[in-house]
Every structure is written in C-alpha cells, then in structure tokens.
Amino acid sequence: MCGMVLHTFFLLTTVLIHRSSAAPADAHHGSAHDAAVTGVPDRHSAVAFPPTDHPVDHNSASAAAAAGHADPHAAASAGHTDNSGHGASAANKGHGGGAALPQPSPATAASHDKIEQWGYETIASSKDELTPDHWSDFYPKCSGPRQSPIEIVSHSAMIDNTLEPLEFFSYDRQPVATNWTVTNNGHAIQFSGKFAHEPELRHGSLGANYRFAQFHFHWGKSDARGSEHVVDGKRFPLELHLVHRKITETAGDAGRDSTGYSIVGVLFEVANETETPNIHMQALTEAVQLGIYPTVQLRTIPNLNLIDLIPEHQSYYRYLGSLTTPPCHESVVWNILKTPLKMTEAQLNVFRSLHRHAGITTDEDLLLDNYRPIQKQNGRVVRFCPDKYDQAHALIPDIGLSRSAARNIKPGASEHVSFAAFLLLTIAYFSPTKSV
Ligand SMILES: *[C@@H]1O[C@H](CO)[C@@H](O)[C@H](O)[C@H]1NC(C)=O
Numbered sequence: 001m002c003g004m005v006l007h008t009f010f011l012l013t014t015v016l017i018h019r020s021s022a023a024p025a026d027a028h029h030g031s032a033h034d035a036a037v038t039g040v041p042d043r044h045s046a047v048a049f050p051p052t053d054h055p056v057d058h059n060s061a062s063a064a065a066a067a068g069h070a071d072p073h074a075a076a077s078a079g080h081t082d083n084s085g086h087g088a089s090a091a092n093k094g095h096g097g098g099a100a101l102p103q104p105s106p107a108t109a110a111s112h113d114k115i116e117q118w119g120y121e122t123i124a125s126s127k128d129e130l131t132p133d134h135w136s137d138f139y140p141k142c143s144g145p146r147q148s149p150i151e152i153v154s155h156s157a158m159i160d161n162t163l164e165p166l167e168f169f170s171y172d173r174q175p176v177a178t179n180w181t182v183t184n185n186g187h188a189i190q191f192s193g194k195f196a197h198e199p200e201l202r203h204g205s206l207g208a209n210y211r212f213a214q215f216h217f218h219w220g221k222s223d224a225r226g227s228e229h230v231v232d233g234k235r236f237p238l239e240l241h242l243v244h245r246k247i248t249e250t251a252g253d254a255g256r257d258s259t260g261y262s263i264v265g266v267l268f269e270v271a272n273e274t275e276t277p278n279i280h281m282q283a284l285t286e287a288v289q290l291g292i293y294p295t296v297q298l299r300t301i302p303n304l305n306l307i308d309l310i311p312e313h314q315s316y317y318r319y320l321g322s323l324t325t326p327p328c329h330e331s332v333v334w335n336i337l338k339t340p341l342k343m344t345e346a347q348l349n350v351f352r353s354l355h356r357h358a359g360i361t362t363d364e365d366l367l368l369d370n371y372r373p374i375q376k377q378n379g380r381v382v383r384f385c386p387d388k389y390d391q392a393h394a395l396i397p398d399i400g401l402s403r404s405a406a407r408n409i410k411p412g413a414s415e416h417v418s419f420a421a422f423l424l425l426t427i428a429y430f431s432p433t434k435s436v
C-alpha cells in the first residue's frame with residue numbers, strides 16, 4: 001500500500017483513511033499479563049545484574065528480569081566496576097544493543113570475563129574491551145551476513161507497493177503508575193515499563209504483532225555523529241531504538257527467529273535555535289538525566305510517553321538485519337523512520353554527560369559514540385514505505401503545482417486537505433487533456 005501506483009489510488013485512499021483512523025491512539029486493550037517482559041524492578045531484592053543464563057535467552061525479557069530484581073544501589077556498584085560485572089551482566093542484553101540481548105553462557109562468561117567485554121571504537125580503547133571489529137571473536141554472529149546498522153541510500157531503496165503503514169498500537173499508554181525502569185547499563189540508557197495495556201507494533205506487513213519491550217539510544221560526542229544508521233551519507237547526532245518482540249515468542253525464541261524482533265529507529269537532528277523547543281524532548285532528557293551513572297532504577301516519570309517519540313510522518317525504510325550489539329542476533333525486522341525528530345544542543349548534551357562506570361567522574365569515562373560501524377549490505381534490499389504525506393508531495397512536482405501552493409498543503413491537521421488535493425491532482429493527471 002505504500003508505494004502505490006496511480007491506478008490504485010482510489011483504493012489506496014480508502015484504505016489509508018481507515019488505517020489512519022485506527023492507528024496510534026487506538027484504545028484497544030493490550031495483553032496485560034506479560035509483566036515479565038517489562039517487569040518492574042523489585043527494590044528489595046539484593047540481586048543486581050544477575051548473570052545471564054544462556055545465549056539466546058537474553059532479550060528484553062531477561063533484561064527486564066534483570067531489572068526486575070535489581071537493587072538500584074547494588075546495581076550501581078556491581079554493573080561496571082569490575083570485569084565480571086559487565087560482560088555477564090543481564091542488564092547488558094537490553095542495553096545498548098539493537099535490542100537488549102543475549103549474553104554468552106555463564107560458563108563462557110566466567111572463563112572469558114575480561115576479554116568478552118565489548119565496547120565501541122572510540123571509547124573501548126585501553127579498557128580491555130572488544131572494539132566492534134573484534135566482537136565476533138566472542139560473539140560469532142556479529143560477523144554474519146545480515147548485520148546492522150547499514151547505510152540507507154534513499155534513491156536505491158525500493159518503493160514497495162505491498163508494504164503497509166506501521167501502527168503504533170497503544171503507544172499512548174503509560175506504564176502502571178507512570179513508573180519507568182531507567183537503566184544505564186554502561187553501553188546506553190534504556191527505558192522499560194510494566195504496562196496494563198501493552199504497546200505494540202502492528203501492521204507494517206510484519207506478519208505478526210510485536211510487543212514493546214524497551215527503548216534506548218545511541219549518540220555521539222559531536223553533532224556530526226552518533227546515529228547507527230546512516231542515511232545518504234549522513235550521520236545524525238542521536239538514534240532512538242524502540243525494541244519490540246514478537247508477541248507469541250519468548251526471548252529465547254525471538255533470538256533464534258529471523259523475524260523475532262522488530263525495531264523502530266528514529267533519527268534526531270539538532271533543532272534550529274529559532275524554533276520552539278519540543279516540550280516532549282525536555283521531558284525525555286530530564287528522564288535521561290536520572291541515569292547519569294550505571295544503575296537500574298524504578299522512577300515515576302509522568303511526562304514520558306512513547307507516542308511523543310514517534311514523528312508525525314511515518315514513512316519508513318525496511319530491511320532485515322540484526323541487533324547492533326553483541327550477541328548480534330540476526331533476528332530483527334528494521335523500520336527506520338525517514339522523518340527525524342529534533343532536539344536542542346543542550347538536550348543532546350544531557351546524553352553526552354552520562355557515564356559508563358559508577359563512581360568515576362572523569363571525562364574519559366563518559367559514554368559517547370556508542371554506535372556500531374556500518375555493516376555490509378550483502379545484497380540485502382531496503383524497501384521504502386512512504387506515508388500518505390510523502391506520497392502526496394512526491395506527486396506535486398510532476399503536475400506543476402506552484403511552490404506556494406505546495407507549501408499550503410500542510411501535514412497533520414490538514415491531512416484531509418492534502419488528501420483532497422492529491423485526489424484532485426490525480427484526476428487532473430488522468431484527464432483527457434493531459435498526456436501521461
Ligand atoms: C532557522 O529556521 C528559520 C525558519 O525556519 C530559518 O529562517 C533560519 O535560517 C534557520 N536558521 C538556521 C541557523 O538554520
């Protein structure tokens with residue numbers, strides 16, 4: 001439905017209108033009994049960052065499980081102050097990575113404690129951490145054929161008539177008591193929660209519904225880098241990953257399923273200083289500020305909403321890839337939204353003030369440039385699903401509409417106007433007086 005062709009336009013219009021009305025604000029009740037996925041930490045438990053049990057069982061569910069039993073204070077000290085804490089940390093899995101995932105078996109972790117710790121190019125340095133080119137030494141899947149991230153070249157992406165728009169189902173819901181679990185795992189800052197009505201990623205030709213598990217970020221030391229995906233040669237200063245797991249699968253299942261996860265990537269660019277700051281980004285960065293040091297904390301954050309992290313326009317690039325952190329499972333259906341969100345320099349600086357280790361306040365310890373290098377595409381096809389706004393605008397130049405008229409067709413509240421214009425233009429396009 002995405003890359004519709006003109007002769008299917010009328011049908012498309014009908015379908016999109018229906019989808020649009022059923023989309024993000026849908027109040028349908030989600031499954032309420034999968035608390036394990038986004039379990040609320042038990043503040044009374046003494047177990048912090050428990051070792052992971054086996055390689056394929058560390059997805060967001062285990063991350064959540066880790067969070068579920070972590071004492072915030074114990075976690076702060078256990079997570080990253082020694083070699084064993086990190087590589088084997090259950091919190092890892094959710095972390096930084098494309099999705100919170102699996103870690104090696106306890107036996108492996110124990111015997112390779114030191115060397116199996118992984119890090120990023122510019123901050124792994126002398127810390128006995130594996131740089132990305134060595135992740136595969138201990139996480140073999142990291143050298144597989146369908147790794148992420150990749151560079152997306154927009155003019156090479158295939159507009160796919162069969163792709164459906166994504167639906168962010170129950171994304172307007174908040175966790176119980178607006179309590180979020182805020183996890184700084186030393187690789188990224190991550191948020192998860194226990195929902196009475198669980199948010200899901202639906203439609204998008206995914207073939208299944210995917211339950212929200214957690215979201216986390218990758219960022220750079222400067223504005224010129226930080227995102228994992230690169231679009232037309234451009235790196236963005238920040239990339240958000242909203243991780244979802246197939247609702248029918250356990251964490252272990254998902255790691256073995258080539259489509260076990262679906263992650264939505266949202267790119268951020270620096271806001272023009274003359275623009276009105278986005279209040280939602282202020283709420284987000286205030287929440288990020290809570291995780292300056294490695295910890296797992298349960299915090300009440302009333303202003304943090306998933307729906308605010310999704311751009312108004314939802315054209316997306318689709319490809320099959322992997323988690324972007326060890327163990328790099330090749331189990332991810334990626335959806336990179338074309339439209340970036342904006343954040344001010346000051347807000348970006350909040351991410352740049354996070355630390356990798358508890359109790360270390362030096363600049364060398366700052367968590368920066370936590371993005372994996374671009375991976376080989378290996379013949380993979382990137383498909384593009386333009387939303388209705390992009391579809392309408394793509395046609396305007398072809399029909400010679402003036403620039404001022406084009407500007408008057410605004411997204412959002414004026415979607416219906418845009419649609420009407422699109423409709424009329426299409427009719428004009430096919431009228432006998434026009435030659436196609
Ligand atoms: C900021 O946005 C305004 C209005 O959109 C534009 O006129 C101005 O050139 C922009 N400034 C920068 C530095 O991009």
Ligand SMILES: *[C@@H]1O[C@H](CO)[C@@H](O)[C@H](O)[C@H]1NC(C)=O
Binds near residue numbers: 176
């Ligand atoms: C929410 O979190 C607060 C701590 O911020 C805690 O005291 C409260 O019990 C939590 N409520 C629920 C329902 O989890």
